[in-house]
Amino acid sequence: MLxxxxxxxxxxxxGSAPQGSPDETLAIVxxxxxxxxxxxxxxxxxxxxxVLPALYAAVLLPGAKDQRPAPPALIATSFFAGFGGLGxxxxxxxxxxxxxxxxxxxxxxxxxxxxxxFGVAMVLTSLGLGAKLATIPDFDAALATYWSLFDxxxxxxxxxxxxxxxxxxxxxxxxxxxxxRGWYAAPGEDPSTEEIARLAAFCAVPVxxxxxxxxxxxxxxxxxxx
Numbered sequence: 001m002l003x004x005x006x007x008x009x010x011x012x013x014x015g016s017a018p019q020g021s022p023d024e025t026l027a028i029v030x031x032x033x034x035x036x037x038x039x040x041x042x043x044x045x046x047x048x049x050x051v052l053p054a055l056y057a058a059v060l061l062p063g064a065k066d067q068r069p070a071p072p073a074l075i076a077t078s079f080f081a082g083f084g085g086l087g088x089x090x091x092x093x094x095x096x097x098x099x100x101x102x103x104x105x106x107x108x109x110x111x112x113x114x115x116x117x118f119g120v121a122m123v124l125t126s127l128g129l130g131a132k133l134a135t136i137p138d139f140d141a142a143l144a145t146y147w148s149l150f151d152x153x154x155x156x157x158x159x160x161x162x163x164x165x166x167x168x169x170x171x172x173x174x175x176x177x178x179x180x181r182g183w184y185a186a187p188g189e190d191p192s193t194e195e196i197a198r199l200a201a202f203c204a205v206p207v208x209x210x211x212x213x214x215x216x217x218x219x220x221x222x223x224x225x226x
Contacts, residue, residue, distance in 0.1 A: 004083075017154045018152050020153035020154060025154070028042070029046070029155060031043070032046035039132045039133065039135050039142075040142055041133070041142055041143065041145075042149060042156050042159075042160075044129045044130075044133045045159055045160055045163050048129055048163055048206070048207045049159060049163055050079070051125050051207055051211070053082070053166075054079075054118075054122065055170070055214055056075065056166070057075050058118070058214045059176070059177040059213075059214070060089075061075065061105065061106065061108065062096070062100055062180060063096030063100075063176065063177075064096075064106070065105075067089075067093050069092055070089040071089075082159070082162035082163075083162050086166070090169060090172070090173070095187075096176065097176045097180050098180060099221075100220060101220060101221045101222060101223050102219075102221065102222050103222060103223050114219070114220065119217075120215060122211035123208070123212060123215050125211070126207045126212075130208060167206040171199065174199065174202060174203065174210065175199055178198070181217055181218045181220065183195065184198070
């Protein structure tokens, strides 16, 4: 993961990524923020990068208390910096697979990301993005347009790599969250075939799979005594 992060920093910092004009880049971003815009591949990618950080928060926050040397505040930076902001937290944090009660969680985890309403919102948003992708009228033309933008604009190029990397690394905090909820073997124990299949199923479809997990996962006990 560290090697991936350093490679990403070099790719962006060295100017290897395409740039594109600021005005055209702004137009691309504004189009992605317009829910009435024609469906496009990058529209889905761009907006998925608003969902995936929230899903990361849902699985990371239960183990975020007293993390050193990476402060949990880095989780929030993923909403605007993607893997560039979240990467240091992912490879510097200490795994916390032990069971925990909701009473021990911070305010956001306890009241927001642990709620079923949050899980429903994540699934519906993910399904909406999937529907947007499925309703592209001419996918071959849309793909050609996407590759053209990918080659010309940093916002498209870097965002695409960002979504790919965040999706690939989600399995690790997901597995840890499953362990603390009894859905996966504890560290040092061999996982069952069912547990491995469950982990693979929730990781198989980017964004939607993690969203389905956050909705379906067992609730944490309210207190340690439960």
